[in-house]
Amino acid sequence: MDLTRYPKTGRFMAGRVRHAMRTREKDLLEDMIEKTELYTSPTAILKRGQMVNQSTMLIDGFIARSITRGGKRHIVGIHVPGDFVDLHGFALKRLDHDIVTVGHTLVGFCPHERIVEVMKTEPHLTRLLWFATLIDAAVHREWILKLEQLNADGRLAHLMAELWHRLNFVGMAEPQSCAMPLTQVELSDACGTTAIHMNRTIRSMREAGVIDFARGRVMIPDMARLEALAHFDTSYLYGDGDLFIGHALDLK
Amino acid sequence: MDLTRYPKTGRFMAGRVRHAMRTREKDLLEDMIEKTELYTSPTAILKRGQMVNQSTMLIDGFIARSITRGGKRHIVGIHVPGDFVDLHGFALKRLDHDIVTVGHTLVGFCPHERIVEVMKTEPHLTRLLWFATLIDAAVHREWILKLEQLNADGRLAHLMAELWHRLNFVGMAEPQSCAMPLTQVELSDACGTTAIHMNRTIRSMREAGVIDFARGRVMIPDMARLEALAHFDTSYLYGDGDLFIGHALDLK
DNA sequence: GTTCGACTTTAACAAATGTCTATCTTCGTG
């Protein structure tokens, strides 16, 4: 990974609520990061049930939230740079899932004492952090919908469309492609199918010209077609300006 | 519905975070409710995309969060008495889903101005409200897991086990049964199956003696067996005392 | 460059689930 791309590691921090932050708050947020760490192979940063005293900010790469049950691993969420991955670990005594890196991943760690400090002194920033967790919940709901509504094709299309848009929000997507270090097994874990069926699905979508994977990237020649397959509607991602933060609720 | 059962409608309010509230905060919460309303038939209290200026507290009955797409309705969450159903509607300009009543339902409405007031003056209570939304997210993750991991039998078993436990938390479940006003169509919407397959599933589980529906209730003769079918683990519900609230984070 | 392991690909068959059509039951309403 080219660390020189990150002169200030905080550049993307807090992705979709960042636009509502004041300059001072952006600096505060960056100061919350005590240290950074680079993982070059899949690593469980946090294990389910473990007590935690710091939260994780994803700076580059991908992180999955996964739960292993019945010997099989299931992915219940995927994070992109700028996401405060386990801010909720601050409130819940223990996490209900593992936090695992995917491919090469750069993360920052934020001690909980600093979050406590912010909660004591920064009501506006605290609110932004809360709202960021509400967007996570909205993404969860869309995943539930995806799993209830779509078959394997649609689920894969939806996942790719979502990740492309979320990367695009932080300036890390190209018009017809984006980074995609997930393996087929991981894609199947995130789509609730077997790896073999995921392979079938990928093949047929590749043959149909909808999507193609190569060298850690996904190519999407026709985004509109992909989104149609996924019944995709970006509104649940609450892009810039789609929150009340900074407006009526900008309390003080 | 027997309203005399609710001498103080606030009795259950804020279900799983209630134990961390101070008496004064419980009163404050109850004061946040401006008015109550009883719905005797399925009603969409809120429609997706609609601007909202109040949030909904569920006092009795059930409420579903649903999204209609492709002409088919999907349920992405179910609420039980004590839940602050759409607190997140306060932060998000618009909801990404509908809020619909199930069976007979008594709700309280809380104007957003009162939430703003609380956020200005009650940091501890604000934190509790935040944490309540984090539990919602944990439930969402478990639904994702359920949909990825389980077949129709397991999904139904999981839903029944979850609702029984959540009702039990607020003292509204019997040892081997609880209220269950959801129709088979609604159950299928919540489990991501067709109504016909849900009927097949219910029949086979009834014949197996695992579960039975009658007159708006569900009978669960052997909870352990149901939970085994569902690979159920209550920890994601964060029962009493399972949050950091009121302890290290009791800031002031 | 070889070797090993992880990842990907394929085929054949079994099981689960969806679709279509229809009938039966229940319950509120007049």
Added chain:
DNA sequence: CACGAAGATAGACATTTGTTAAAGTCGAAC
């Protein structure tokens, strides 16, 4: 008490997905 609408039940068949077994590909480490 009759009626109608919503809900529940049922069977036959199509489609999707899971399972098992195997082989091919690629890249990192020695």
